[in-house]
Amino acid sequence: MEVKVIHQYKNNGYNIVLDVNSGSVHVVDEVVYDVIPLVEELQNNGCEDEEIKGRILADLKDKYAAEDILDAYSQIVELKEAGMLYAPDIYENYIVDFKKRETVVKALCLHIAHDCNLACKYCFAGEGEYHGRRALMSLETGKKALDFLVKNSGNRVNLEVDFFGGEPLLNWQVVKELVIYGRSLEEPYHKKFRFTLTTNGVLLNDEIMEFANREMANIVLSIDGRKEINDLMRPYRGGQGSYDTIVPKFLTVAESRKQMNYYVRGTFTRNNPDFAKDVAHLADLGFKQISVEPVVAQPSDDYALRPEDLPALLEEYDHLAVELLNRRKEGKGVNFFHFMIDLEGGPCVAKRLSGCGSGTEYLAVTPWGDLYPCHQFVGQEEFLMGNVDEGIVRTDIRDNFKSCNVYAKEKCRSCFARFYCSGGCAANSYNFHGRIDDVYELGCELQRKRIECAIMIKAALADLEGEDKVK
Amino acid sequence: MKRIKTLATRDLKESMKKGGCGECQTSCQSACKTSCTVGNQSCEKVK
Numbered sequence: 270m271e272v273k274v275i276h277q278y279k280n281n282g283y284n285i286v287l288d289v290n291s292g293s294v295h296v297v298d299e300v301v302y303d304v305i306p307l308v309e310e311l312q313n314n315g316c317e318d319e320e321i322k323g324r325i326l327a328d329l330k331d332k333y334a335a336e337d338i339l340d341a342y343s344q345i346v347e348l349k350e351a352g353m354l355y356a357p358d359i360y361e362n363y364i365v366d367f368k369k370r371e372t373v374v375k376a377l378c379l380h381i382a383h384d385c386n387l388a389c390k391y392c393f394a395g396e397g398e399y400h401g402r403r404a405l406m407s408l409e410t411g412k413k414a415l416d417f418l419v420k421n422s423g424n425r426v427n428l429e430v431d432f433f434g435g436e437p438l439l440n441w442q443v444v445k446e447l448v449i450y451g452r453s454l455e456e457p458y459h460k461k462f463r464f465t466l467t468t469n470g471v472l473l474n475d476e477i478m479e480f481a482n483r484e485m486a487n488i489v490l491s492i493d494g495r496k497e498i499n500d501l502m503r504p505y506r507g508g509q510g511s512y513d514t515i516v517p518k519f520l521t522v523a524e525s526r527k528q529m530n531y532y533v534r535g536t537f538t539r540n541n542p543d544f545a546k547d548v549a550h551l552a553d554l555g556f557k558q559i560s561v562e563p564v565v566a567q568p569s570d571d572y573a574l575r576p577e578d579l580p581a582l583l584e585e586y587d588h589l590a591v592e593l594l595n596r597r598k599e600g601k602g603v604n605f606f607h608f609m610i611d612l613e614g615g616p617c618v619a620k621r622l623s624g625c626g627s628g629t630e631y632l633a634v635t636p637w638g639d640l641y642p643c644h645q646f647v648g649q650e651e652f653l654m655g656n657v658d659e660g661i662v663r664t665d666i667r668d669n670f671k672s673c674n675v676y677a678k679e680k681c682r683s684c685f686a687r688f689y690c691s692g693g694c695a696a697n698s699y700n701f702h703g704r705i706d707d708v709y710e711l712g713c714e715l716q717r718k719r720i721e722c723a724i725m726i727k728a729a730l731a732d733l734e735g736e737d738k739v740k
Numbered sequence: 741m742k743r744i745k746t747l748a749t750r751d752l753k754e755s756m757k758k759g760g761c762g763e764c765q766t767s768c769q770s771a772c773k774t775s776c777t778v779g780n781q782s783c784e785k786v787k
Binding site: 298301348367376426427429431463465606607626630631689690 | 744745747750751753758760762763764765766767768769773778781782784
């Protein structure tokens, strides 16, 4: 399979060239945009400098003046020599060796309650119970989980614990006591816990907010956007919508956290392919940290995204990118999680290519203490890895996840986005293909578009702010 | 004529030398639980 080392595209008036393996991003004029792929092809065919010049002049002579073509070529060569264009992929052995390192556990998703006070129609947890029984995690089991984490975390300092569900506020007393217990482990074991909470907000009150604002590094607040969209998919068990209950509470949370370290997080489905309106609605309500992501559902679900929906969804991301830029220009900027991209301080290449950590660094814990590779595998017995008493018993499952990286996935090898999605979600792959080392194609298409939009926004902001980031 | 504007980016090749400490956030512990997004995670060392 031919692996292209350049990804180039036009978006919102920008000609963008991503040098995949170095991570360099170039905004180029039309001449360079046309010359770059020709040079790549000629280089791949073994052509030398003079031959390349001759060929590109011949190919583009009807479109551009010869001096412009040669000038563009010389600037391209300059970047190539600086390692910022046509950089080769030199990471495979490094990543394979990296993944051979001894496994440590650094993050747990604690299923503090397999129960829920909402009945969201798309819930992968099946209205909170993960297709099993309703249950709340006991304090004892929670403490064992934190002990397991500390014991298996090696020399990692930062440990992450997400209080997840179902709805974790149904078991709030245990959440609080686990935070206190976790803090008591920090000094003696030289660890730092980062607690996070994912909630539907129904039970939020002043006491919970005060505690959460003090102890939780991040809070994820579930809401889908416009009232009719939210209430269609996120009703109470009796059928009435949740929007009116949660919006005032979420606004209080956002303000009390000074509009930082939280997300309102929504899911879009086939019911709202115009999801940019939901992002805009959340922004208009006053939220500054917003995440809205595509539903993952079985093809038989009537709300599932289908391949034929793709063109409209891709276009919607473009609309959203422009909308967010306009808001920024008007001084009303908001942060959209899936367009965030940290070009300067982003992750190292090991993080980018080695996978999300599910089944190895990251595990989910059920209310009764069973361990699964991640929250999405909970309830699928073939992925039961062990429990908080005995630790990981099925090391074969862990080893399967350990060997999962972008080089183990044929479809990722040729995809420019592999440096930004780390090979995608193992659970999505399993749901669609029955194996963890494949990909969920529709999700990949959307991911690629999000990355393109994110980079375009960076280019536009560099223009807008006149930042001196242009070399 | 300047035809190419290069945005400031982290040098991925360089990040092999000191990368891989594992202290950064797990992607699913942020604001996504159904997709994998690592490109927007911050490095603990260059924060």
